Amino acid sequence: MAEDAPRRRPTLDEVAGLAGVSRSVASRALNNAPHVSRAKREAVERAVRQLGYVPNPTARALATRQTGAAALVVSGEDPSIFADPFFAQVIVGASAALEEADLHLMLCLAASDRGRKRVEELLRSGGADGVMLMALREDDPLGRAVEEAAMPVVFGGRPVGPAPRWYVDVDNAGGAREATEYLLSLGRTRVAALCGRLDTEAGRARYRGYRDAVLAAGLDPFPPGEGDFTEGGGAAATAALLADHPDVDGVFAANDNMGVGALRTLRETGRRVPDDVAVVGFDDLAVAQVSDPPLTTVHQPIQALGREMARMLAALVDGQDPTPLILPTRLVFRASA
Amino acid sequence: MAEDAPRRRPTLDEVAGLAGVSRSVASRALNNAPHVSRAKREAVERAVRQLGYVPNPTARALATRQTGAAALVVSGEDPSIFADPFFAQVIVGASAALEEADLHLMLCLAASDRGRKRVEELLRSGGADGVMLMALREDDPLGRAVEEAAMPVVFGGRPVGPAPRWYVDVDNAGGAREATEYLLSLGRTRVAALCGRLDTEAGRARYRGYRDAVLAAGLDPFPPGEGDFTEGGGAAATAALLADHPDVDGVFAANDNMGVGALRTLRETGRRVPDDVAVVGFDDLAVAQVSDPPLTTVHQPIQALGREMARMLAALVDGQDPTPLILPTRLVFRASA
DNA sequence: CTCGGAAATGGGAGCGCTCCCAAATGGAAG
DNA sequence: CTTCCATTTGGGAGCGCTCCCATTTCCGAG
Known part of the structure; x- marks a missing residue:
């Protein structure tokens, strides 16, 4: 509450101005791209610090056509399916891997009709760079939407029917x-x-x-x-x-x-x-x-399932072409048998 | 795989062109804002359908300065804290309420240093319209970052110390x-x-x-x-x-x-x-x-906790000023006492 | 001192949408 | 057939960043 001036967040232009360089140079310095002299690079860094500048992810997304986010959609007619501790494990794994790829995680529980509508729109609008799809059932209403998605889709667990191009499953x-x-x-x-x-x-x-x-x-x-x-x-x-x-x-x-x-x-x-x-x-x-x-x-290695899905998706976003993965299971002996 | 022309997704300009109206009118029609004649509105709708147009959320976000997303951040030095079924319930509740407010859910597990860095950046960069913060501990490294957040923050469970402006807690x-x-x-x-x-x-x-x-x-x-x-x-x-x-x-x-x-x-x-x-x-x-x-x-009503946090945040994003909420608990009698 | 090429620089055109505002249109009233 | 106001319309300026590309700068070689 020290100074509550309705100050906008500084823009790259202002950073450039303060550093005495052009916006282009400032941009390059920020993304540490080449073709920036040591002196200007430092000037930019100083200006950034002084202004407390943080790049606007939305503007960057618009320019690069990359949102920096991956969606995990959990399908199911009932939101309580998500209460299954299974998903929490998947998320822990996926989250860690996405963090490494510097992608944010969007979580979509496609339970209601409205929820499904939103997922479909997300898929078609390019609101994320890629999607991890879990718990898809046969004849799932999301199935069709997925086919015309504007982004790569990784399946968690093969769906019934022909295997999709990219998936991670358990044996x-x-x-x-x-x-x-x-x-x-x-x-x-x-x-x-x-x-x-x-x-x-x-x-x-x-x-x-x-x-x-x-x-x-x-x-x-x-x-x-x-x-x-x-x-x-x-x-x-x-x-x-x-x-x-x-x-x-x-x-x-x-x-x-x-x-x-x-x-x-x-x-x-x-x-x-x-x-x-x-x-x-x-x-x-x-x-x-x-x-x-x-x-x-x-x-079954649930965290690994999440992790590998996220890694596969990150690779896809990165332009690579990973191959499907099937994770091994192992029997755990306890008292019931 | 029918026609694989590398066709870009259509833009609003193209919709406007096809409908024979200006971009402004098309935009208004889409957001069903006033000042659009019935005829043009229909023309736009037709063009949208014909082109399979879906608005680009990033561009919209840049123009409106609203990302359309709310973040749920779960703090903790260990990602496994998230495995607690508690959070799954919170998410189910929050997800439902966000869906109603037409906000997407970003999930941030701030466990590693890197994870925390990313959350801090999210907070400062305006990468979301608001944040729900859970499981904040005393001296949590996120505490400071939260204070200079560029967006409203709702606490799930009061943090130790002075009560924040907005929170939902259980009694x-x-x-x-x-x-x-x-x-x-x-x-x-x-x-x-x-x-x-x-x-x-x-x-x-x-x-x-x-x-x-x-x-x-x-x-x-x-x-x-x-x-x-x-x-x-x-x-x-x-x-x-x-x-x-x-x-x-x-x-x-x-x-x-x-x-x-x-x-x-x-x-x-x-x-x-x-x-x-x-x-x-x-x-x-x-x-x-x-x-x-x-x-x-x-x-304790965990789903309700999530739901109310999300509602409070939605209200905040909407420019309202909700008041903190404390949810009631009730004793459930079973055999141990 | 000149030249050539590599490195550095900044101008400008987008990315796709919203929104302000001036201009055009359409009636109803006079 | 004017006059006026309420609508409707479209032009254009952003939102903040990236990236292409034409210029400029810098140096060592000749």
């Missing part, structure tokens, strides 16, 4: 296979799968991995059932499963939430885990550690 | 008092507090609430101890507490994480909860429901 099928093989290696012979949403590629791939492992062992896989990746869904599916097949001795759950749901139903129906039924989950979220018993699960 | 002291009073009403007479970080106002206010309640009951409050809001910290603090005061019969934990830590130590030292020691937490995060036993805790 869902491989992880599921490994989990199922482990269950089988324990001597379990009636291993069922609790499917996730089958309108996502992750849901499908995890079932495929399960099925492949069971077939490879010469056994009959359980048919896929529509799931929803929620704890309640896992509990219900397990109840239904037990009704039809009381002799199940192993369960591969498409994610930890469903795994925990299974644990609950199993407990409620008087079965011991892992003695009577062994359970393996997928994700390795915090919940897998605090469940009772702690859940053996397929760990 | 920390009130919630803590209520929790403690409840413990006292249960007939407990040796109720201790597990403090959170005392370099945050939330940590201090919660201790004050506890102390006030104990004093009001004519008892002696336990002295404050430095805590860290983590499960491990809660467990350790509880162990230390029990060593000094084996007869404690009630614990008010400054948040759920610490409450769960207390539960663990209590269990490990052979005490029954709530029979021997009653425990109350603060936050009402998911962990409070799945803990063993489920944690009685002070619920």
Whole structure:
């Protein structure tokens, strides 16, 4: 509150004026481009300090046609999908990588119609230099908008259907296979799968991995059932499963939430885990550690997923042409199997 | 891939040309401002559709001096602070409110030095129309930068020290008092507090609430101890507490994480909860429901916190002068007390 | 002392939009 | 058929920065 003169923020012209150079030279000095004498460069630096000059990012964006921002859009019909700790991890990873590339992070939760409209507009208007797209479902209304985007798009997790040009994914099928093989290696012979949403590629791939492992062992896989990746869904599916097949001795759950749901139903129906039924989950979220018993699960490198998406996008913005990436998973052994 | 002509995105001039009007009229029509005849307005709309025109947000931002974005900055020396599900809830709330105000959300995790530098620059450069600031600690390096920000700043949770002009907070002291009073009403007479970080106002206010309640009951409050809001910290603090005061019969934990830590130590030292020691937490995060036993805790409206911060900021950007807001908490009864 | 080329410099034209303001248009009133 | 005012219209000047390019400056070589 010392001096509250309604002073505008200084412009590059004023810096140049004070430094006694032209705007061009000042600009070059600022972006430390070549063709600036040592003397003038220093004069500019001094003027910048004296005036407290900070370049106007908007003006720069207009001139360079680069906004300096990358958007992370999380699709879903319900904003609460974002409450999944999964996304927080993705963001931590992406944020770190974007920081390195000097890009800002815009977060778009495309839940409502209005939200989707805004994302579409962002995509078409060039309001960001690139987009990271997560949790796209089959027939997602954003799918079309993405195709005519005015900027590069990196997918987090392949969408259902033909693989996009750029994506980062986790080895869902491989992880599921490994989990199922482990269950089988324990001597379990009636291993069922609790499917996730089958309108996502992750849901499908995890079932495929399960099925492949069971077939490879010469056994009959359980048919896929529509799931929803929620704890309640896992509990219900397990109840239904037990009704039809009381002799199940192993369960591969498409994610930890469903795994925990299974644990609950199993407990409620008087079965011991892992003695009577062994359970393996997928994700390795915090919940897998605090469940009772702690859940053996397929760990996926979520921060790395975010990081690699951001790096890929930064490369794209930089004019390079990176190749898709599939991150490895690994089985984490705990008490449930 | 139908026609891959390197066509630029159309500009307003081209729209105007096609519609047979001047750029001014086209601009007015687009922003549906007055002084445009019905006929021309329609002509412009037609041209927009035909050309697939989308206004360039950067150019608009430069001309209006409004970026159309609000930043949410989460301070902290460690990016993993963001993994706390708390922030995801704040974001869900803020995102919804920003959507209504037609502002985009920029997320800044100011963890590294570089990250902080970027936030400072954002603040000073006017790269956003306003900022929501969370988790500011005492002596936070961002504190100073905030004061000379070129835009309105809304605090999420009061910082330590003099209250800022605009903030949204939760009634920390009130919630803590209520929790403690409840413990006292249960007939407990040796109720201790597990403090959170005392370099945050939330940590201090919660201790004050506890102390006030104990004093009001004519008892002696336990002295404050430095805590860290983590499960491990809660467990350790509880162990230390029990060593000094084996007869404690009630614990008010400054948040759920610490409450769960207390539960663990209590269990490990052979005490029954709530029979021997009653425990109350603060936050009402998911962990409070799945803990063993489920944690009685002070619920705080986190999404609302985010929503109100965003609304306050939108009002500020809109030139209004909103007043600070303190959101109520409420005690949620579960098995631990 | 002259010349040539490399380095440094600054003028100016954008980037695409908003908004002020003067000029043109269109009726209604006289 | 004027006169006048309320609208509508379009020209033009920015917003603050980058970048191309024509000039100027500087030096060492000849």
